[in-house]
Amino acid sequence: MCDCNCHQNYNLDTLVPMVGIVTDIRQETPDVKTFRVNAPEGGKLFEHKPGQCAMVSVPGVGEAMFSITSSPTNKEYQEFSIKKCGVLTDYLHDLQVGDEIMVRGPYGNNFPVDTELKGKNLLFVAGGIGLAPLRSVINYVLDNRDDYGTVDIVYGSRSADDLVQLKEIQEVWMKAKDTNVYLTIDRPQEGWDGHVGFVPSYLSELELSTDKTVLVCGPPIMIKFVLGALTEMGFSKEQAYTTLELRMKCGVGKCGRCNIGSKYVCKDGPVFRCDEVDELPNEY
Amino acid sequence: MQEIISRLEQLFAEGKINRVLGWKKGDLAYNPEVSYFESAEALKDFVYDGFCGANLSKYMIQGSALEGVTAILLKPCDTYSFNQLIKEHRVDREKVYIIGIGCKGKLNIETIKAMGIKGITGIKGAEIDCACDELTVETLYGDKKVAYKDAMLERCHVCKGKEHMIYDELLLESADTLDGDRFAGVDAIEALSPEEKFEFFRKELSKCIRCNACRNVCPACSCRKCVFDSNKFDSEQKANVDPFNESMFHIIRAFHVAGRCTDCGECSRVCPQGIPLHLFNRKFIKDINEYYGDFIAGENAEEKGPLTNFTLDDMEASERR
Amino acid sequence: MVKIKRENLAELYKLISAEKSLFVPAKKAGQTNYALYGADTEVDLDTLKTVKSAKELFFPQSETLYNVKTVDNKYTVTQAELQNEEFVVFGIRGCDLKGIEVLDKVFLSDPVDSFYKARRENGITVALSCNEPEESCFCTVFGVDPADAKGDITATLCGEYLYMKANTEKGEKLLSDCASLTEAADESEVADEKAKIAEILKKLPYANLSLEGWDGTVTEEKFNSPVWEELYKPCLACGTCTFVCPTCQCYDIKDYKTANGIQKYRCWDSCMYSDFTMMAHGNNRTSQLQRFRQRFMHKLVYFPANNDGMYSCVGCGRCVDKCPASANIIKVIKAFSKEVD
Numbered sequence: 001m002c003d004c005n006c007h008q009n010y011n012l013d014t015l016v017p018m019v020g021i022v023t024d025i026r027q028e029t030p031d032v033k034t035f036r037v038n039a040p041e042g043g044k045l046f047e048h049k050p051g052q053c054a055m056v057s058v059p060g061v062g063e064a065m066f067s068i069t070s071s072p073t074n075k076e077y078q079e080f081s082i083k084k085c086g087v088l089t090d091y092l093h094d095l096q097v098g099d100e101i102m103v104r105g106p107y108g109n110n111f112p113v114d115t116e117l118k119g120k121n122l123l124f125v126a127g128g129i130g131l132a133p134l135r136s137v138i139n140y141v142l143d144n145r146d147d148y149g150t151v152d153i154v155y156g157s158r159s160a161d162d163l164v165q166l167k168e169i170q171e172v173w174m175k176a177k178d179t180n181v182y183l184t185i186d187r188p189q190e191g192w193d194g195h196v197g198f199v200p201s202y203l204s205e206l207e208l209s210t211d212k213t214v215l216v217c218g219p220p221i222m223i224k225f226v227l228g229a230l231t232e233m234g235f236s237k238e239q240a241y242t243t244l245e246l247r248m249k250c251g252v253g254k255c256g257r258c259n260i261g262s263k264y265v266c267k268d269g270p271v272f273r274c275d276e277v278d279e280l281p282n283e284y
Numbered sequence: 285m286q287e288i289i290s291r292l293e294q295l296f297a298e299g300k301i302n303r304v305l306g307w308k309k310g311d312l313a314y315n316p317e318v319s320y321f322e323s324a325e326a327l328k329d330f331v332y333d334g335f336c337g338a339n340l341s342k343y344m345i346q347g348s349a350l351e352g353v354t355a356i357l358l359k360p361c362d363t364y365s366f367n368q369l370i371k372e373h374r375v376d377r378e379k380v381y382i383i384g385i386g387c388k389g390k391l392n393i394e395t396i397k398a399m400g401i402k403g404i405t406g407i408k409g410a411e412i413d414c415a416c417d418e419l420t421v422e423t424l425y426g427d428k429k430v431a432y433k434d435a436m437l438e439r440c441h442v443c444k445g446k447e448h449m450i451y452d453e454l455l456l457e458s459a460d461t462l463d464g465d466r467f468a469g470v471d472a473i474e475a476l477s478p479e480e481k482f483e484f485f486r487k488e489l490s491k492c493i494r495c496n497a498c499r500n501v502c503p504a505c506s507c508r509k510c511v512f513d514s515n516k517f518d519s520e521q522k523a524n525v526d527p528f529n530e531s532m533f534h535i536i537r538a539f540h541v542a543g544r545c546t547d548c549g550e551c552s553r554v555c556p557q558g559i560p561l562h563l564f565n566r567k568f569i570k571d572i573n574e575y576y577g578d579f580i581a582g583e584n585a586e587e588k589g590p591l592t593n594f595t596l597d598d599m600e601a602s603e604r605r
Numbered sequence: 606m607v608k609i610k611r612e613n614l615a616e617l618y619k620l621i622s623a624e625k626s627l628f629v630p631a632k633k634a635g636q637t638n639y640a641l642y643g644a645d646t647e648v649d650l651d652t653l654k655t656v657k658s659a660k661e662l663f664f665p666q667s668e669t670l671y672n673v674k675t676v677d678n679k680y681t682v683t684q685a686e687l688q689n690e691e692f693v694v695f696g697i698r699g700c701d702l703k704g705i706e707v708l709d710k711v712f713l714s715d716p717v718d719s720f721y722k723a724r725r726e727n728g729i730t731v732a733l734s735c736n737e738p739e740e741s742c743f744c745t746v747f748g749v750d751p752a753d754a755k756g757d758i759t760a761t762l763c764g765e766y767l768y769m770k771a772n773t774e775k776g777e778k779l780l781s782d783c784a785s786l787t788e789a790a791d792e793s794e795v796a797d798e799k800a801k802i803a804e805i806l807k808k809l810p811y812a813n814l815s816l817e818g819w820d821g822t823v824t825e826e827k828f829n830s831p832v833w834e835e836l837y838k839p840c841l842a843c844g845t846c847t848f849v850c851p852t853c854q855c856y857d858i859k860d861y862k863t864a865n866g867i868q869k870y871r872c873w874d875s876c877m878y879s880d881f882t883m884m885a886h887g888n889n890r891t892s893q894l895q896r897f898r899q900r901f902m903h904k905l906v907y908f909p910a911n912n913d914g915m916y917s918c919v920g921c922g923r924c925v926d927k928c929p930a931s932a933n934i935i936k937v938i939k940a941f942s943k944e945v946d
Contacts, residue, residue: 012671012684012719013670013684013718013719013720014716015670015671015718015858015871016670016671016682016684017682018682019679019680019681019682059673059675059680059860059866059867059869060860060862060867061860062860063858099678100678100679100680102673102680102682245884246882246884246889247881247882247883247884247888247889249856249857249858249874250856250858252716253714254711254712254718254854254856255855255856255857255858255871255874256854256855256856256874256876256903257855257874257881257882258882259899259903259907260889261824261828261907261910262821262824262906262907262910262911279824281824281825281828281902283889283890283895283899284889310931311810311935311936311939312740312741312810312925315925315931316931317839317930317931317932317936318838318839318930319835319838319839320838338930398635400651402653402737402739403737403738403739403740403805403809404739404740405740405810423740424737424738424740424805424808424809425737487633487634488634490633491633491634491636491638491656493656493657493666493844493845493848493849494666494844494848495843495844495845495847495848495875496843496844496878497841497843497844497845497929499843500841500842500843501841501843501929513878513879513880522667522857522859522872522873522874523666523667523872523873553929554841554843554845554929556656556845556848556849556927556929557636557638557656558634558635558636559634
């Protein structure tokens with residue numbers, strides 16, 4: 001069946017969450033905050049792999065799936081970058097350091113960092129909050145730098161104020177070995193002297209070689225155009241991975257909500273190779 | 285039935301209609317389904333018999349979004365719902381051609397099955413052209429005879445009458461089916477002690493599986509977004525841990541359709557658990573009649589309902605009986 | 606094999622229920638559903654199909670998963686107690702039993718659902734043969750033999766007697782617990798009844814329904830078919846089919862606020878409902894056509910793809926009986942075979 005490790009941390013049923021403590025909150029952008037979470041006794045709630053998700057909940061408010069944005073190589077805590085866009089996320093954005101939340105997971109598959117991606121030149125393409133799942137992989141790769149080839153990161157957002165993890169991008173990623181970071185924003189903005197334009201067109205302009213494995217994450221419309229651009233550049237669908245996001249309740253492939261074709265996005269995804277995505281009914 | 289088909293074919297030929305909203309033959313003796321017929325040829329599957337109880341009015345909400353004119357077949361009682369939908373601006377009168385069709389009472393397969401009749405392979409006597417007052421139910425376990433009246437939907441026993449409240453043309457004759465007192469059921473419950481009433485409602489409502497069929501079929505429940513579909517409330521949509529919340533659904537719904545419910549009886553017809561949901565609505569109708577004078581929702585498409593209209597003659601709440 | 610006189614069944618119920626929770630098809634306010642046996646229970650073995658299937662005894666319509674107590678903004682989580690006592694499901698039919706096999710594939714697959722598993726381990730099924738199959742039945746299409754349903758015990762009503770035969774250790778134990786009320790019988794005594802049932806099954810209107818063309822490999826062809834455009838139209842978008850279905854297992858997880866915390870419970874959900882796939886930022890199935898198609902594609906294509914060809918339909922025919930709009934899985938299957946012709 002699935003090779004997930006979504007229940008290995010549990011004595012109780014996988015649907016029963018653990019209490020987590022918010023130990024740090026960073027305001028990334030006007031509507032995105034990154035929450036650092038620890039177990040009450042310190043340390044991490046569980047181990048995860050890059051690309052996996054977890055169910056975050058507040059009793060009486062709601063529960064939703066978020067990707068774990070921190071890398072598994074971080075031994076101290078886990079992080080979630082969360083955009084304010086609904087009842088639960090509104091509530092989360094009002095939390096203070098020291099507050100409790102509930103977390104269960106990790107759920108789903110992961111980017112194949114230990115198999116297919118190993119030794120490859122990697123191209124990360126992200127838009128807006130879509131950087132969250134990729135950040136986990138990027139930091140994992142940079143922490144195991146010798147296991148991978150070159151790293152190119154193309155990241156764009158609506159404006160310079162909407163770029164998440166900017167500090168880390170500038171201080172860590174841009175300085176890393178054999179790593180290029182290309183930032184872009186949708187519209188010109190005072191004080192921004194970087195590239196202006198949508199991610200897919202920037203990608204085409206960059207004329208990158210096609211010897212790379214691509215990891216794409218962002219709004220569905222961006223993913224669609226990025227894949228189009230990649231095809232034009234000569235990349236094949238088999239070279240690209242992306243993540244899908246559907247409504248989830250259980251996280252373990254049983255409640256039926258994220259079922260699409262014979263796949264359950266929570267269990268068989270969220271990471272799919274783009275040729276696999278093509279085989280799914282067009283309902284995502 | 286051929287009379288209806290011929291007329292519909294003619295309307296297609298004259299270019300007066302683009303489609304027909306009617307009933308399509310089922311694959312059993314009693315399960316026709318609502319269907320849009322897009323051409324005269326498609327009418328080969330058309331049926332209109334005793335099992336065409338479904339009130340098509342509400343389907344015309346979607347129908348109003350379609351191109352061109354839809355011919356809709358409405359039984360006398362269905363026209364009350366249709367008027368109500370016009371009044372609430374949920375259907376477009378310009379896009380519909382109403383054929384008022386006769387009715388000789390609609391049948392309830394659940395009632396037939398409740399007589400212990402199983403393995404039904406055919407039913408004779410349900411045809412609209414048949415003047416018979418008896419059904420022959422063919423089953424795997426032999427033929428059974430059932431009086432037509434005994435197999436009718438509850439609502440037909442308290443029929444509102446043979447008149448169509450709105451139509452562009454009329455087809456077929458209706459029969460008198462009224463043989464009951466519409467408010468007898470309400471009177472009986474009113475006569476119970478509070479404990480007995482509570483017991484009655486618990487017994488009935490505890491069967492509810494929260495399938496929402498009553499709501500979804502109800503022509504008065506035409507809100508674009510139902511309060512029970514909002515996750516902002518605790519008493520939302522699905523089954524709850526608390527039986528009280530289950531009952532809330534039905535009580536709130538009854539309040540919400542009060543003064544607008546035409547007593548079309550679809551809620552009770554579709555309930556998979558046979559809950560007599562119409563009793564709630566009739567209680568409101570009875571009270572409204574007593575408080576504000578006799579009122580029949582859907583009698584026309586213009587008049588304001590008593591609960592949405594203030595008159596100086598309105599009874600004060602403190603004057604309650 | 607043992608037998609007990611029909612008129613003594615009440616004694617049997619009393620005996621079993623003295624030791625264990627006993628669930629029986631019971632008539633209440635005119636409808637038959639499974640209920641806990643008690644002194645005033647009206648047991649109804651004549652109604653072939655309970656409105657809700659026996660699914661609810663293993664996967665209840667709503668059940669508490671855990672409680673969260675909040676004190677000074679600190680949470681304490683307590684998992685709800687799992688079923689830890691044996692219970693008996695009396696009168697379950699072959700189709701519902703097969704439905705549980707389908708549910709097992711979902712809930713007992715990795716990661717196991719402990720709430721369901723606990724009920725499965727503690728449930729003892731007394732399966733009742735269907736003496737009078739009905740026109741909406743098509744369980745044989747899915748390989749069910751309604752005259753010989755293999756519960757822990759197979760029971761058959763024949764003449765004055767109910768015959769019972771154990772198929773498992775649990776079944777044998779239950780029969781031996783009831784030995785004071787039963788007498789030995791020979792299997793030949795029910796042979797005629799079984800033969801009679803087999804004859805009726807052949808005459809059922811859906812007996813020859815063909816599932817040809819439906820398996821786990823036909824996603825693209827079936828999904829993109831124009832047939833759905835017609836099929837979904839009568840659908841009222843209610844959840845009747847889902848909730849009476851013995852195999853539908855989609856659920857929702859919700860909060861119920863109590864005075865000092867919340868009760869997290871799950872309840873049956875329906876892919877027919879408009880909010881089923883609604884997220885904060887959108888909905889991937891916005892039309893009833895999509896939702897209608899999902900339900901049947903899941904049963905006839907996606908589920909077989911993941912479960913060695915097993916369909917997520919057992920042919921109980923409840924949707925045929927209960928759909929308020931008379932749209933059902935039979936009409937779906939037939940519409941597609943028409944398309945092939």
